[in-house]
Structure formats: structure tokens, C-alpha cells
Amino acid sequence: GDSVTQMEGPVTLSEEAFLTINCTYTATGYPSLFWYVQYPGEGLQLLLKATKADDKGSNKGFEATYRKETTSFHLEKGSVQVSDSAVYFCALSHSGGYQKVTFGIGTKLQVIP
Amino acid sequence: DAGVIQSPRHEVTEMGQEVTLRCKPISGHDYLFWYRQTMMRGLELLIYFNNNVPIDDSGMPEDRFSAKMPNASFSTLKIQPSEPRDSAVYFCASSPGGGPANTEAFFGQGTRLTVV
Numbered sequence: 377g378d379s380v381t382q383m384e385g386p387v388t389l390s391e392e393a394f395l396t397i398n399c400t401y402t403a404t405g406y407p408s409l410f411w412y413v414q415y416p417g418e419g420l421q422l423l424l425k426a427t428k429a430d431d432k433g434s435n436k437g438f439e440a441t442y443r444k445e446t447t448s449f450h451l452e453k454g455s456v457q458v459s460d461s462a463v464y465f466c467a468l469s470h471s472g473g474y475q476k477v478t479f480g481i482g483t484k485l486q487v488i489p
Numbered sequence: 490d491a492g493v494i495q496s497p498r499h500e501v502t503e504m505g506q507e508v509t510l511r512c513k514p515i516s517g518h519d520y521l522f523w524y525r526q527t528m529m530r531g532l533e534l535l536i537y538f539n540n541n542v543p544i545d546d547s548g549m550p551e552d553r554f555s556a557k558m559p560n561a562s563f564s565t566l567k568i569q570p571s572e573p574r575d576s577a578v579y580f581c582a583s584s585p586g587g588g589p590a591n592t593e594a595f596f597g598q599g600t601r602l603t604v605v
Contacts, residue, residue: 379555410593419493419580420532465532477522477584477594481531 378403380466389456389487397451397483399440399466407468409433409442409449414482415465423451423464433458456487493597495581501603507569510600513562520584522594523556523566534551538564539586571602571604578602
């Protein structure tokens, strides 16, 4: 079955540091890949997505590239802010009639001033 | 649109009591999902519906859990009887479906359930 593996957290960074959160996946076919973010006390919300190999998703300074050869979708940001402190979930979903989204365990990011 | 609406936001109940969680999906969305989030297990899919029909309930932990979707605008997740290990945050999410461009799931703010 499908699975998503994320790096263990928590990740603690100073403001303006470079961020990488690793994500690899196992799936049949060509899934769509997502990063969701969960701020304290809230539900998950979509951060960015990529629907085919070599696509780059980007939003709010975050980027991730769909690498089929390495089955990876690592999240990066050049300069994190305190407001980026949240839990980040890597996820995949298949197109067509089966719409279940498979989530990784989540990586907690804490950015300190 | 107001987004996915869940109620209540917080629920504290005694062991053995029945608990009902409620969800109103985004209008026009064909898919509805119930998730449970705990520190130990992360985010687990419990059940999902397509056009009000349950499609996959393999994630429902026990017979104590049941979910219904009587119409396109309302779903419930019921736990009867509740146990302390059911304490978690329960999320409802909806999705328009329809292919890669529409597979984003929109989440409610969750219901934090505490069973004492």
C-alpha cells in the first residue's frame, strides 16, 4: 500500500535559517504529492502541491520538487520566520475515483527569534 | 464559503458515555473524511464517504465507532461507549474529488475529545 515517510521532529531553527524537511514515499503509479501545515489549535491546510514528476510546488516562500527517481518531495525554505512554527505533513493522493490521502507522521518545526 | 465546520470544538465526557461529533462539509464537495490525530499514531484515516456513501471504513478502530452521512451537508462520528484511549483530536475534511487538480482536502478545526 501507499506510505509516506518523514523525518522525525521536532526541528528547532533560529529565525532566517534554511529549512529542509525530508519526505519520501512509496506508491504505485503516479500520485499527486502535497505538503500540509497545521498551526497550533487548527486543522491542516494545504501549503503546496505537485501533480507530476519534476513539478515544483511553491507557496509562502516554501518549495518542494516532485522527484520520481528518488521518490522524494522534500520541503525547503530559504529563511524561516517565527510565524512558520507549525507541524508539517507530507502526503500523497491518487487521481481518479479513489481519493484517500495518505499522510506522513508530521514534523514539528519551532523557529526561535 | 465558511469552510468545513465541526462541532463541538471541545468535548469532555466520562468513560462509558456516548459521544457524537458533527461535521458540515464544504458545499459541493463529493468526499468527506474523518481522521483521528494522536501524539502516538499521528493522523489516522477512520472512514471516508463519496456522495454520502461510506467507501472505506477499514480505519475504524472498533465496533464502538460508527459514522453516518445522511445527506450531503452533514456527517456524524459516534463513539459508544467511549473509553479513555479514545481521547484525541478528531478532524473532518472534505474534498471536491475529480482528479489531480481537485484532490486537495479541506480540514475543519477539529474536535478535541477527552474521555475521563
